[in-house]
Amino acid sequence: MNISLKLFIEYLQIEKNCSQYTVEHYHHDINDFFVFMAEEAISDLKDVEYSDVRIYLTKLYEKQLSRRTVARRISCLRSFYKFLLREKLVDENPIALVSIPKGEKRLPDFFYEQELELLFESCETETALGKRNKALLELLYGTGIRVSECCKIRLTDLDFYLSTVLVHGKGQKQRYVPFGSFAQDELESYIQTARKELLKSKEDHGFLFVNFRGGPLTDRGVREILNKMFDHSALHGKIHPHKLRHTFATHLLNNGADLRTVQELLGHAFLSSTQVYTHVTNEHLRRTYMSTHPRA
Template sequence: MSEPFNKYLQRFIEFLRVEKHYSDYTVQFYRYDIEEFFKFTSEQSIEDLKEIEYLDARLYLTTLHDQQLSRATIARRVSSMRSFFRFLSREKVITENPFALVQQAKGGKKLPSFFYEEEMEELFAVCEGEDPLDIRNRAILELLYATGIRVSECTGIEMKHIDFDFSVLLIKGKGNKERYVPFGSFALEAIERYIATARKFLMKPTDHHSFLFVNHRGKPLTSRGIRHILTTLIEKASLTRKIHPHMLRHTFATHLLNNGADLRTVQELLGHDHLSSTQVYTHVTKEHLRKTYLTHHPRA
């Protein structure tokens, strides 16, 4: 990567972190996508960002298709480049965004994976022990399923964010946006039990932080730690599928809609800026209804 290109990349990364408040995970994807584009420009002997035109952007899109990348990956790459060049335009580095008019053909959206209610019961069953880590894991599972919060949001919960009287959480989401999320009696009982027993056991006398969930050393639990916990629960439950961090979030939304919740409420609970982000779950519920009909109707 040439020095001028790298300089602008670093400025853009700083912009994402400081002004947009994007997570390290998101910034990492932007960096990777832009560095991949810089490899392309190097192969095309493009030495100045000002030289890049619409036709170069179209050629890059063709290159991505030739690599047989998924539609979602290509769409993300194009979106990253559009944002990067929009930033360069704002900074007066370039006059026109070469990716502004590049459109990736939209394919069918992949429906989000979720757990059926019976599978959730199996997951809860494997963390019913009296061990402090079992009690903690039960509280994590109950809370993620009860609220639909992101794993990163779960790790950021502090004791002061919990209103036990009204069973409400203050959640700090993407871009430091705050929202209140209610949770039910099962999650409340699991959290209160965890705080009263397991958390005290796991915390060391020298630990003075106020984060709700801690690891076996009493330190704040990370997103990676929660992903490991969920994977372990899946293995214990002998469920024949892999888990990813968003599956419990998908399950939360799907089960709400299956049981009659309205889309706007689910949007607010999930912290989605746009209703279109929530509407994908209506496709899941329709598919669920179709399968139920085909399975149980005598003349289906």
């Protein structure tokens, strides 16, 4: 690995406390830029100029990447060069003047309640892995937490008397999130039986969710589990962990929750991050009106 990239990855992991999933994205995007540098015969990060970055942008658009992906690549490189400047590994930031393309305004993708029922019904709970998967699905939907937050949960973070979980969020922030009776039942069943079986007599590391080898479940592991569950259900399309988070927020708002409460539960620093879900619920109201009002 390039020494500059190695230092940057360590900075993301140690100082910024980024999730493994985020680190992998940075690693991939910066490596892509290194491939471009090699194609353009640019041997050192110090030699990259603004004009080179413009050429790189053109190549990204030629690949027909979405504006969102291009924006992420540029934002990634900007952070990388800011770090290099701080460490005095380069003299200037050629990305600083590059404008990030505005992303398409897409509504969050979510499950309707009937769709979610199909997903829950497809879960088998006869095996230890099946019980773990059902508990995982109930917790993700029942709390709206991020996958990275879910993987950090320890047994000591759960309070079954108050039905709450202590969530370790972004930027070292912590919050308590309640969960319902469905999640509680599945979590208690998993912890009392399946988790012990999955540990396979290994020393208990304390993390709530365990993989099939007995180690802590990772972000990638959660994604693979959800994909397999989705494939075994009667649903069509794609699933991603954030879709359950979007579903959590949308269902709360559809059923009368106020925006501030949803903001607190999601752990959003700014209300504007939560307001995107009001567009989803407004669309839901519009469709309901159009399909039910006699004069629509």
